[in-house]
Amino acid sequence: MKKIWISDIKDYEGKEVTLQGWLYNKRSSGKLHFLQLRDGTGEIQAVVFKGNVPEEVFETADKITQESSVEIKGTVKKHDRSKIGYEIDAVDVKVLSAANDYPITPKEHGPHFLMEHRHLWLRSLKQKAILNVRHRIIKSVRDFFDSKGFTLVDAPIFTPNACEGSTTLFETDYFDQKAYLSQSGQLYMEAAAMAVGKAYCFGPTFRAEKSKTRRHLTEFWMVEPEMAFADIYDDMDLAEEFVEYIVGQVLEHNRADLETLERDISKLEKIKRPFPRITYDEAIEILHKKGNDTPWGEDFGGDEETLISEEFDKPVMIHHYPMAVKAFYMKQEGNTAACVDVIAPEGYGEMIGGGQREDDLEKLKAKIKEHGLSEETFDWYLDVRKYGSVPHAGFGLGIERTVAWICGLHHVRETIPFPRLMDRIRP
Ligand code: 4AD
Ligand code: MG
Numbered sequence: 529m530k531k532i533w534i535s536d537i538k539d540y541e542g543k544e545v546t547l548q549g550w551l552y553n554k555r556s557s558g559k560l561h562f563l564q565l566r567d568g569t570g571e572i573q574a575v576v577f578k579g580n581v582p583e584e585v586f587e588t589a590d591k592i593t594q595e596s597s598v599e600i601k602g603t604v605k606k607h608d609r610s611k612i613g614y615e616i617d618a619v620d621v622k623v624l625s626a627a628n629d630y631p632i633t634p635k636e637h638g639p640h641f642l643m644e645h646r647h648l649w650l651r652s653l654k655q656k657a658i659l660n661v662r663h664r665i666i667k668s669v670r671d672f673f674d675s676k677g678f679t680l681v682d683a684p685i686f687t688p689n690a691c692e693g694s695t696t697l698f699e700t701d702y703f704d705q706k707a708y709l710s711q712s713g714q715l716y717m718e719a720a721a722m723a724v725g726k727a728y729c730f731g732p733t734f735r736a737e738k739s740k741t742r743r744h745l746t747e748f749w750m751v752e753p754e755m756a757f758a759d760i761y762d763d764m765d766l767a768e769e770f771v772e773y774i775v776g777q778v779l780e781h782n783r784a785d786l787e788t789l790e791r792d793i794s795k796l797e798k799i800k801r802p803f804p805r806i807t808y809d810e811a812i813e814i815l816h817k818k819g820n821d822t823p824w825g826e827d828f829g830g831d832e833e834t835l836i837s838e839e840f841d842k843p844v845m846i847h848h849y850p851m852a853v854k855a856f857y858m859k860q861e862g863n864t865a866a867c868v869d870v871i872a873p874e875g876y877g878e879m880i881g882g883g884q885r886e887d888d889l890e891k892l893k894a895k896i897k898e899h900g901l902s903e904e905t906f907d908w909y910l911d912v913r914k915y916g917s918v919p920h921a922g923f924g925l926g927i928e929r930t931v932a933w934i935c936g937l938h939h940v941r942e943t944i945p946f947p948r949l950m951d952r953i954r955p
Contacts, residue, residue, distance in 0.1 A: 534570035537614050540604045547572070547616065548599050548624070550651070551592055553634065561589040563621070565600060571653065573607075574600045574616040581619055588621050595627040595651065611784075639941075646946060647955045657785035658942055661778055662931050666730075668777040669751045669925075672770055673728045678753055681720040683713025683729040689905040691715055692855060696735040698746075709734035712924060715857070717754035718885060719912050721920055728753040740950055742939040743830060743877045745928055747948035754922030760859070760866040760884040763921035764845050767870055767880050768803045770925070771843055775799040778934055791936040795841070795874065803842045808849045808864065811836055827853040834875040843879070844871050856899040859884040859919075860891070868923070876933035882923020889913040 532545050549567035556562070559578035564571060576589040592598060602618035631645055632652065642649045649655055673680070688705070690697055691712040698709040713729040720727035730751045737744045753770075755762065775796055778786070786793055806814075811832075815822050818835050822828065827849070828836075836844060848864040858865035867883030886892045892913055896903055903910070931943035941947045946955065 534565070534567050534572050534612070537570070537572060537604055537612065541606060541614065542604065544601065544603050544619075545616070546599060546601045547574075548597070550595050550627075551598050552594065552651075552653070554592065554594070556590065561586070563589060563592065563598075563600065563618070565598065565616075566651075566653070568656070570612055572612055572614060572616060573610055574602055574618045574621070576618045576621060580617070581621070585619075585621050588623060589618075592621070592623060593627055593630065594633070595630040595648075597624040597627075598622065599624055639939075643941065643947075643952060644955075650945060653788055655942070657782075657788040658931065658935055658937070659945065660785045661782050661789075661935050662927070662943065664778050664782050665774055665927060665930055665934065666749075668774045669730060669927075671777075672773050673726075673751075673753060676726070678726040678728045679720075679724040681717065681724065681727045681729055683710060683716040683731060683752075685710050685732070685734075689715070689909075690901070691857075692735070694901075696737055698734050698736050711735055712750065713752050714754065714922065714924065715909050717752050717922060718857075718909070718920060721754040721756045721922070722912060722916065722918070725757075726753070726755050738950065741830060743929060743932075745940055745944065745947055745949060748940075748944070749927040750924045751927065752922060752924040754920060756918050756920045758884075758921040759919055760847060760868060760921055763882055763884060763923060764805060764847065764868055767845065767868065767882065767923055767925075768801050768843075771803070771870065771880075772799060772801050774930065775934060786935070789935050789937075791934075796934065798841050799843070799873075803845055803870075804840050805845045805847060807847055811846045814839055825850050825852060828869075830877055833871045833877050837871050837873050837875055837877075841873055843873060845869070846871060847883075854883075856895040856901060857885050857892070859886045860895075866921075870923075870925075872929065872933040874933070874936075877929060878926075879929045879933065880923050880925045882921070884919065884921040887913060887917045887919050889917065 549565045552566045553564035561576040563574040565574055578586050599622040600618055601620040602616040604614050605617050607615040632648055686707045687710045691714055700707050710733055717727050717729055732747055733750045734747050812824055814836055820835055845868050847868040849867055851860050851863055851865045854865040854867055858867050869878050870880035872879045896906055928940045928943040932940050
């Protein structure tokens with residue numbers, strides 16, 4: 529079966545072709561049926577004119593139902609008013625497999641109904657556009673780090689230790705031992721950076737987040753670069769160049785998808801370096817000026833992030849949070865941590881978290897103790913400081929929040945093919 533894909537249709541202008549796909553919509557008027565065919569790579573209209581086809585073919589076109597798989601034969605004609613620039617003048621229509629009572633109709637459905645039918649909902653043109661943008665973002669992530677001399681080092685999923693705090697760990701039985709699903713590959717990337725200089729991992733991470741917000745998944749994908757001989761400022765430089773690159777790639781390759789999603793492209797076109805950099809102290813000042821009275825020393829939540837992001841039309845980098853609200857591995861500077869959160873514009877929240885790591889063995893040991901963690905489980909991690917410790921820094925970018933921002937989606941549940949949320953593990 530040598531399939532002709534709709535995305536290649538321009539190569540067949542004036543020729544007779546046979547296309548396979550699914551019927552996503554249909555319109556009829558008297559002697560004409562307009563069949564909207566999609567095959568995943570594109571959409572094209574096939575015109576079935578009563579005078580051009582045998583009676584039974586016209587009948588078939590009349591009865592054909594939404595999402596039936598079909599085969600349409602016809603001539604490729606230029607058609608300037610269609611998005612793809614062509615249409616099919618049909619001579620034959622065959623139903624390959626009829627779909628009866630397809631549950632997702634062109635009318636409005638609620639989010640619960642759509643999530644229950646996620647496996648079918650993915651076929652809708654909007655969801656397909658999101659899948660395309662997600663694909664582009666992941667490809668740009670890989671291309672960016674590969675072109676900068678980073679080595680992809682895979683981190684394990686089963687881990688014996690917490691990285692981002694023990695309250696969001698998924699525990700599993702690992703033979704007779706306790707194991708957790710990884711919250712972050714960072715600790716392993718720190719070890720890897722000492723082997724390859726610049727390392728990154730990209731994979732799924734898990735958090736038993738008991739928060740039902742529009743920004744939290746229990747399973748999400750994260751890319752985590754880590755560099756030896758780097759400080760917090762090198763880290764911010766990398767994060768900013770990285771985000772600019774990703775947005776640029778989507779703008780270059782996925783304009784049609786962004787249009788399908790009705791994304792305001794002009795907002796994305798502003799995403800150029802340099803990004804604003806403010807300290808946590810300055811962020812607190814902004815909040816107070818805007819009537820939010822978060823006291824110094826508290827971490828920011830979604831509301832604070834949204835208020836701060838309103839002040840800028842680019843991602844804003846907030847650095848040097850109070851040490852007390854941050855993880856044990858952060859490098860301490862005064863009473864702050866040499867860390868950075870990158871907050872997406874337009875209220876999409878924190879997309880990157882990272883910073884410089886504590887590279888002093890004794891200080892790190894003290895932090896592990898302070899956080900009530902066991903030195904034993906971290907003995908391998910301490911070895912990274914014991915044997916040739918160097919300053920190093922890195923960050924993690926959450927793919928789903930990045931997709932939500934770039935696509936302009938209110939909730940992260942649409943940014944991943946099969947989302948895992950506190951109250952959802954199917955389909
Ligand atoms: O800020 P976080 O927790 O940082 C870390 O895990 C570091 N160990 C990363 C590192 O330095 N290598 O998470 C990083 C990013 C967040 O900014 C956010 O984009 C995403 O991961 N994220 C989530 N995305 C969806 N659902 C959740 N529950 C998320 N938790 C974090
Ligand atoms: Mg964070």
